[in-house]
């Protein structure tokens with residue numbers, strides 16, 4: 001315990017000394033989220049993280065999340081130093097969408113507008129017409145559909161299927177998935193709902209359609225947190241990464257939040273509702289990023305790629321502005 005407190009104090013001092021600020025995602029460990037809050041940084045969903053990083057006055061950003069979040073920050077702020085606790089923190093959606101194969105898929109359908117989820121590499125973003133996050137995907141696809149556009153969607157097939165169903169848009173899907181959300185089980189959720197009949201069900205749209213269908217609210221992490229405050233229920237079953245419970249409980253201390261069940265459990269589930277890459281963001285790794293700087297922590301993006309990726313990213317940011 002003492003060691004952790006000492007590390008936190010040192011990180012706080014280093015942030016000041018280095019003119020740095022922390023940008024953390026809701027899926028990181030509670031102590032990381034608390035530290036970001038205490039030091040004037042932010043805890044947010046991926047769209048808000050992008051905005052906060054872009055608008056921050058500090059010269060250095062510590063992005064506690066996964067690699068695509070660091071890359072997005074660098075694409076938007078090339079003049080800033082973007083550091084991550086570890087560059088190994090990736091995402092199954094990013095891994096499942098290599099740029100060469102995705103580009104080939106796009107080339108086969110040149111009359112389609114390419115819309116990619118933010119959970120992709122800078123290279124995949126550079127190939128896209130639009131970047132979207134889960135909080136704004138529905139609005140942007142609706143807008144494109146109204147203009148009569150046919151869409152290539154990648155890489156999350158569950159989020160894509162949800163949006164296609166909601167909007168009726170013509171969407172060709174890349175077949176990727178998030179290993180965390182893909183594991184939520186509708187059958188087990190049904191059993192749990194029987195135990196807590198008054199609970200509201202909150203679901204991130206990276207979950208399978210059968211789980212999304214049972215939801216009282218579907219949305220990005222920020223949207224689910226909002227729903228947990230505004231819905232009148234006292235109990236919530238939450239189908240997303242368990243890191244989100246920190247903020248939900250902080251904002252509504254008297255409410256009860258329960259993890260939605262995964263298909264496996266214990267040793268048999270792949271992620272058990274916690275992203276293994278988000279979990280890499282520990283205090284020691286943040287300390288290392290601040291002291292070792294460039295070595296193994298700095299995000300760089302090729303300048304030509306960055307300029308190409310900036311166009312669809314800015315389309316998203318301007319759309320929601």
Ligand code: 13P
Nearest residue numbers: 045046047133134220221
């Ligand atoms: P949001 O925070 O945008 O909902 O993204 C979820 C996610 O999976 C990030 O890894």
Ligand code: SF4
Nearest residue numbers: 066091092178180275
């Ligand atoms: Fe990727 Fe899923 Fe982890 Fe988010 S929770 S970073 S989508 S693997």
